[in-house]
Amino acid sequence: xxxxxxxxxxxxxxxxxxxxxxxxxxxxxxxxxxxxxxxxxxxxxxxxxxxxxxxxxxxxxxxxxxxxxxxxxxxxxxxxxxxxxxxxxxxxxxxxxxxxxxxxxxxxxxxxxxxxxxxxxxxxxxxxxxxxxxxxxxxxxxxxxxxxxxxxxxxxxxxxxxxxxxxxxxxxxxxxxxxxxxxxxxxxxxxxxxxxxxxxxxxxxxxxx
Numbered sequence: 001x002x003x004x005x006x007x008x009x010x011x012x013x014x015x016x017x018x019x020x021x022x023x024x025x026x027x028x029x030x031x032x033x034x035x036x037x038x039x040x041x042x043x044x045x046x047x048x049x050x051x052x053x054x055x056x057x058x059x060x061x062x063x064x065x066x067x068x069x070x071x072x073x074x075x076x077x078x079x080x081x082x083x084x085x086x087x088x089x090x091x092x093x094x095x096x097x098x099x100x101x102x103x104x105x106x107x108x109x110x111x112x113x114x115x116x117x118x119x120x121x122x123x124x125x126x127x128x129x130x131x132x133x134x135x136x137x138x139x140x141x142x143x144x145x146x147x148x149x150x151x152x153x154x155x156x157x158x159x160x161x162x163x164x165x166x167x168x169x170x171x172x173x174x175x176x177x178x179x180x181x182x183x184x185x186x187x188x189x190x191x192x193x194x195x196x197x198x199x200x201x202x203x204x205x206x207x208x209x
Contacts, residue, residue: 025126029136032151034123035158035174037208038066039186046207047192049076052200060084062203064120072120085112089120110167114144115194115201118161118172123147157187170196180208 037045044065051058060078067073068090076085086097094113103112124142131137134153139146145165149158160173174189188208194201 023126023128025138026129029129029138031156032138033157034149035189037188040181042208044209045205047203048206050202054198070122074116087116089116111196111199114163114165114168114170114196117144118163118170118194123149168196170194
């Protein structure tokens with residue numbers, strides 16, 4: 001009898017443990033979409049980039065090519081086709097093929113990683129939802145920390161994505177959403193602004209194919 005009670009107790013405990021920490025997006029928020037520049041089978045996007053840095057500015061073209069289900073080849077070119085950066089973003093993180101000398105430091109790489117993850121990577125596992133002043137916030141956990149997507153009242157797409165890690169907090173704000181297909185079902189932001197510390201990157205979409 002005691003053995004039977006013990007087995008029943010153990011089964012209940014295991015069942016309870018298997019559901020601890022598992023959260024689902026509330027029904028009212030499931031209509032929200034994430035930004036996906038490659039929705040509908042698109043393979044490549046390009047942005048004009050203007051970066052405001054603490055000691056000057058940088059401008060160029062950022063080309064992102066989808067090379068796998070969750071893999072992207074990223075190339076940043078400056079004037080005269082000068083290569084600032086080439087990297088591959090995947091579910092494993094960011095792997096650099098080339099990075100210009102001034103940015104090849106652990107600190108700078110961390111900031112660039114945050115930007116590329118916000119721009120391209122899946123935000124992670126859903127972990128929280130709240131509403132404040134009519135704005136909705138969906139929070140996700142990932143190996144870098146947390147990502148929070150902000151939705152203005154009645155909006156289908158986010159107005160911003162915010163990344164919080166142990167060392168820094170960064171934000172990618174979206175603007176000027178417009179349809180990218182004939183029926184208008186898919187929209188992507190044509191303007192985005194990335195902010196971290198004293199750095200600002202202004203991105204303007206110039207090509208989608």
